[in-house]
Amino acid sequence: MPLKQIVYDRLPSLIKPVAKQTYQNIAEYNQIPDDELHSTFVNEVFDSNQEYKKYMTEFNQGSAVSLRNKALEEYQRMTGETNMYGVSLDVSRDYYAVTRKLKPNVVIETGVCNGISTLAILLAIQKNGSGQLYSIDYPFRADESLEEFRQETFQDYGGAAIPSNKNPGWIIPDQLRSQWNLIIGKSQRELPKLIIELKSVELFIHDSEHSHPCMMFEYEIAYEWLETPGMILSDDITWNNAFDIFTKIREPEYGRLSKNVGYISKTNEYN
Numbered sequence: 001m002p003l004k005q006i007v008y009d010r011l012p013s014l015i016k017p018v019a020k021q022t023y024q025n026i027a028e029y030n031q032i033p034d035d036e037l038h039s040t041f042v043n044e045v046f047d048s049n050q051e052y053k054k055y056m057t058e059f060n061q062g063s064a065v066s067l068r069n070k071a072l073e074e075y076q077r078m079t080g081e082t083n084m085y086g087v088s089l090d091v092s093r094d095y096y097a098v099t100r101k102l103k104p105n106v107v108i109e110t111g112v113c114n115g116i117s118t119l120a121i122l123l124a125i126q127k128n129g130s131g132q133l134y135s136i137d138y139p140f141r142a143d144e145s146l147e148e149f150r151q152e153t154f155q156d157y158g159g160a161a162i163p164s165n166k167n168p169g170w171i172i173p174d175q176l177r178s179q180w181n182l183i184i185g186k187s188q189r190e191l192p193k194l195i196i197e198l199k200s201v202e203l204f205i206h207d208s209e210h211s212h213p214c215m216m217f218e219y220e221i222a223y224e225w226l227e228t229p230g231m232i233l234s235d236d237i238t239w240n241n242a243f244d245i246f247t248k249i250r251e252p253e254y255g256r257l258s259k260n261v262g263y264i265s266k267t268n269e270y271n
Contacts, residue, residue: 032259034259037255037256037257037259038257038258040255041094041255041256041257041263045098045231045263045265046097046101051101052097055093055096055100056093056097058100058127059092059093059096059120063123064089064092064120065089067119067171067173068089068092068119068171071114071170071171072084075163078166079142079163085113085159085160085162086113086114086115086116086160087117087207087235089116091258092116092117092119092120093120094257094261095121095124095205096120096121096123096124098203099120099121099124099131099203100124100127103128103131104201104203104230105130105131105132106131106132106134106198106202107121107125107131107132107134107201107202107203107204107205108133108134108135108191108194108195108198108201108204108205108222109133109134109135109136109204109207110135110187110191110207110208110218111137111205111206111208111209112139112169112182113160113161113162113168114166114168114169114170115168115169115171115172117235118133118169119169119171119172119176121133121205122172122176122179122180123176126176131179132181133179133181134181134194134198135168135169135180135181135182135183136185136190136191137168137169137182137184137208138153138185138187138208139184140157140159140161141162141163142161142163143164144161144164146159153186153209154209154210154211156211157209168184169182186209187209187217188214191217191221192221195221195222200226200227201222201226201227202226202227202229202230202231203230203231203233204231204232205232205233205234206222206232206233206234207235207236210236210239211240212240212241212242215237215240215242215243215246216242216245216246219232219242219243219246219264223246223264223266228266229265229266229267230265230266231263231264231265231266233257233261233262234262234263234264235260236260237260238260243262247262247264252264252265252266253265253266253267
C-alpha cells in the first residue's frame with residue numbers, strides 16, 4: 001500500500017475530507033504548465049501585462065543582475081561551488097514586481113541565506129521611495145555540520161548554506177541597508193515578537209524552514225496580521241501540503257506563480 005494511503009487511513013475522520021481535497025488540488029496543479037500558472041498570477045495581481053513588463057524592465061536594467069553575478073563569482077571563489085543557494089532570478093523578479101505593485105510600508109521575510117530575494121525586495125523598496133524590510137534568518141554556514149543543523153531545525157533541510165565567513169544577506173550593498181533590519185534566530189521564536197511590535201504587515205515572504213508545522217505557523221501569523229490589501233508569497237510549497245491545507249481551510253484568495261511558489265492575498269484590488 002502506498003505511504004500516502006497509509007497516512008490518509010490514519011487521519012481522524014474530520015480531517016479526511018480536507019486532506020482528500022488537498023491531494024486533488026495538488027494533482028490538478030501539477031497538470032497545469034508553469035507558464036499558465038504564471039500568466040494567471042500576472043492577470044490577477046497586476047492591472048495589465050504592460051504594468052508587469054514595466055517592472056520586469058526595471059529589474060533587468062537595474063543593478064540586481066550584476067550584483068547577483070558579482071556575488072556568484074565571489075561565492076565560487078570562496079566555496080568552489082557553482083550554485084549559490086537562494087531563489088532564482090526569475091522568482092526574484094516577481095518578488096520585485098509585487099513589491100513595486102503593493103508599495104508596502106512593512107515587508108517581512110523569513111529566510112535570507114545569501115540574499116538574492118532580499119536584494120530584489122530592497123531594490124523595489126528603494127524604487128518605491130519608502131518601506132522597510134524585516135528579515136528573519138537562522139543561518140547554516142558551509143563549514144557547519146549539516147546533520148547537526150538538521151537536528152536543530154528539521155530533518156529534511158536541503159542544505160542551503162552561506163560562506164563560513166559571511167552573514168545572511170552578505171550580497172546586499174551598503175546603500176540598501178538603511179531600509180533593512182536583519183534578525184538572527186528561528187522564525188518560530190522571532191516572528192511573533194516582531195509582528196506584535198510592528199502591528200501589521202503588507203507583504204510577507206516565507207522562505208525559511210520548509211517543515212509543515214513551520215509553514216502553517218508562519219501562514220497563520222502572517223494572514224492574521226496581514227493588511228488589506230496585502231499578500232503572502234511562499235517558496236517551496238511542494239515540499240509538503242501546508243500551503244494547500246491552509247488555503248483550503250482559510251479560503252483566502254490564492255494562486256501560484258509556478259508549481260513551487262504560491263501566493264495568498266486578502267484582496268486583488270491593489271489600486
